[in-house]
Amino acid sequence: MQYLSTRDKNLRKSAAQAITMGLSRDGGLFTPVSFPSISALEVEILCGMPYRKRAAYIMGKYLEQFRPEELNLFTKIAYGPDKFDHPEVAPLHQMDKRTWCLELWHGPTSAFKDMALQILPQLLSASLRMTGEKKTACVLVATSGDTGKAAMEGFADVEQTKILVFYPENGVSEVQKLQMATQEGGNVGVCAVKGNFDDAQNGVKAIFSDEQLREELAGRGYFLSSANSINWGRILPQVVYYISAYCDLLNAHEIKLGEPVNYCVPTGNFGNILACYYAKRMGLPVGRLICASNCNDVLTAFIRTGVYDRNRPFHTTMSPSMDILISSNLERLLFDLSGGDDELVRTYMAQLDQTGRYEIMPEMKKRLQEVFYGGFCSEEETSASIKMLHEYDYLIDPHTAVAAKVLTDYRKETGDKTPAVFVSTASPYKFCGSVLDAIGVPPVAGSLERISQMQDVTGVAAPARLAALKGKAPRFTAVIERENMVANVQAFLG
Numbered sequence: 001m002q003y004l005s006t007r008d009k010n011l012r013k014s015a016a017q018a019i020t021m022g023l024s025r026d027g028g029l030f031t032p033v034s035f036p037s038i039s040a041l042e043v044e045i046l047c048g049m050p051y052r053k054r055a056a057y058i059m060g061k062y063l064e065q066f067r068p069e070e071l072n073l074f075t076k077i078a079y080g081p082d083k084f085d086h087p088e089v090a091p092l093h094q095m096d097k098r099t100w101c102l103e104l105w106h107g108p109t110s111a112f113k114d115m116a117l118q119i120l121p122q123l124l125s126a127s128l129r130m131t132g133e134k135k136t137a138c139v140l141v142a143t144s145g146d147t148g149k150a151a152m153e154g155f156a157d158v159e160q161t162k163i164l165v166f167y168p169e170n171g172v173s174e175v176q177k178l179q180m181a182t183q184e185g186g187n188v189g190v191c192a193v194k195g196n197f198d199d200a201q202n203g204v205k206a207i208f209s210d211e212q213l214r215e216e217l218a219g220r221g222y223f224l225s226s227a228n229s230i231n232w233g234r235i236l237p238q239v240v241y242y243i244s245a246y247c248d249l250l251n252a253h254e255i256k257l258g259e260p261v262n263y264c265v266p267t268g269n270f271g272n273i274l275a276c277y278y279a280k281r282m283g284l285p286v287g288r289l290i291c292a293s294n295c296n297d298v299l300t301a302f303i304r305t306g307v308y309d310r311n312r313p314f315h316t317t318m319s320p321s322m323d324i325l326i327s328s329n330l331e332r333l334l335f336d337l338s339g340g341d342d343e344l345v346r347t348y349m350a351q352l353d354q355t356g357r358y359e360i361m362p363e364m365k366k367r368l369q370e371v372f373y374g375g376f377c378s379e380e381e382t383s384a385s386i387k388m389l390h391e392y393d394y395l396i397d398p399h400t401a402v403a404a405k406v407l408t409d410y411r412k413e414t415g416d417k418t419p420a421v422f423v424s425t426a427s428p429y430k431f432c433g434s435v436l437d438a439i440g441v442p443p444v445a446g447s448l449e450r451i452s453q454m455q456d457v458t459g460v461a462a463p464a465r466l467a468a469l470k471g472k473a474p475r476f477t478a479v480i481e482r483e484n485m486v487a488n489v490q491a492f493l494g
């Protein structure tokens with residue numbers, strides 16, 4: 001399989017090159033030239049496999065360069081019992097007769113980012129070997145909270161890599177901050193940036209397009225790489241769990257082979273839901289894709305009107321991983337919806353850059369609305385959603401709560417009775433303050449004390465690694481101005 005840039009479809013790279021580079025030099029995102037299909041027979045075969053085998057099989061369709069034994073080894077390591085605290089890796093929790101919750105937070109950092117970031121370092125290492133790259137990969141990450149920790153956990157002490165994480169000073173939860181500040185490993189660095197997530201992300205993007213810095217670093221034996229969801233190696237492992245969840249529903253006799261299932265995904269950078277779209281493009285019987293946002297509702301407006309307009313107030317919410325006004329991966333969707341029109345994508349991205357706004361063509365909008373539904377959820381509704389599901393004996397985090405609420409809205413508005421899966425992207429224990437508030441228990445002081453408090457109140461066990469944060473001393477405490485991010489990279493690489 002070859003990969004092209006969304007901004008220049010004549011630029012072709014192998015999977016190994018695409019994963020090594022992260023972002024194309026022209027600013028575009030690497031996208032497969034076509035979508036391999038997954039037949040009904042293959043879905044039946046996958047039904048008989050454990051998660052790690054399903055993952056190796058599905059990823060193999062996009063990574064012919066990699067040997068099957070190699071992929072099987074990678075997935076065995078990435079999704080093994082020492083990493084994931086659930087034998088099914090990504091289990092479904094049944095809510096009612098036609099609703100399930102897909103739990104993607106059983107990995108080492110208790111957020112769905114682990115699903116991809118446990119395997120990305122191995123894909124990158126193998127890609128470095130295949131491309132004969134001798135320089136050390138300096139992985140730069142802008143994070144709204146979960147990516148940074150999950151990436152460091154995946155890359156810690158991986159040979160020929162260094163990883164530096166930037167997060168918005170006031171844009172992540174206390175537990176997220178602590179998780180990052182206490183990260184172990186000789187090749188990791190963490191830095192808070194003044195501003196919001198978009199500031200941090202734009203800072204990293206600017207570093208990637210800084211030719212002078214690139215040359216300077218090359219001279220010192222480094223090249224820049226990305227673990228953000230712009231990297232194909234992040235998107236691909238996420239395609240797996242949508243197919244895997246479908247298999248699990250078949251195995252449980254909840255659906256018949258070929259019957260459509262809707263997926264509702266709490267969305268920020270548009271990576272997770274894009275992976276679901278790609279699963280649908282492969283032929284998985286996915287009905288509607290429901291894109292759930294918090295009160296940063298730029299995607300809802302886009303899906304409903306065809307106008308993307310980031311000129312709106314930025315809200316800091318209790319679901320910080322969705323506090324995003326520029327959803328990078330939307331570019332890949334635009335490319336596909338336009339039938340691979342790289343020139344059009346370039347135009348839209350230039351407009352976004354210059355005016356913060358673009359409007360897609362009517363045919364694209366029609367296709368968009370056939371597949372996607374967009375909805376958003378206020379802070380009060382997010383709390384109410386947590387409270388309601390808690391009354392049904394199921395504890396969820398604010399991101400998941402947004403998805404649950406938007407799915408309910410979707411069903412009310414459309415009357416669609418298709419079986420549906422909403423995606424749970426973080427353990428409720430990553431956001432104890434908001435969850436306790438929502439269920440009517442005044443949180444005690446101290447984010448770690450709240451973990452014990454929530455355990456006592458709800459009787460739901462906290463993930464062991466979060467509970468173990470107690471007593472760990474922070475290693476990283478720096479806070480910098482956005483203008484100093486380049487200097488920070490230089491200093492980090494010594």
Ligand SMILES: *Cc1c(COP(=O)(O)O)cnc(C)c1O
Pocket residue numbers: 111112113146147229266267268269270271272273321322399425426
């Ligand atoms: C990253 C993240 C999201 C958003 O996912 P995208 O792929 O960026 O759309 C949602 N919830 C949680 C908990 C996350 O960490």
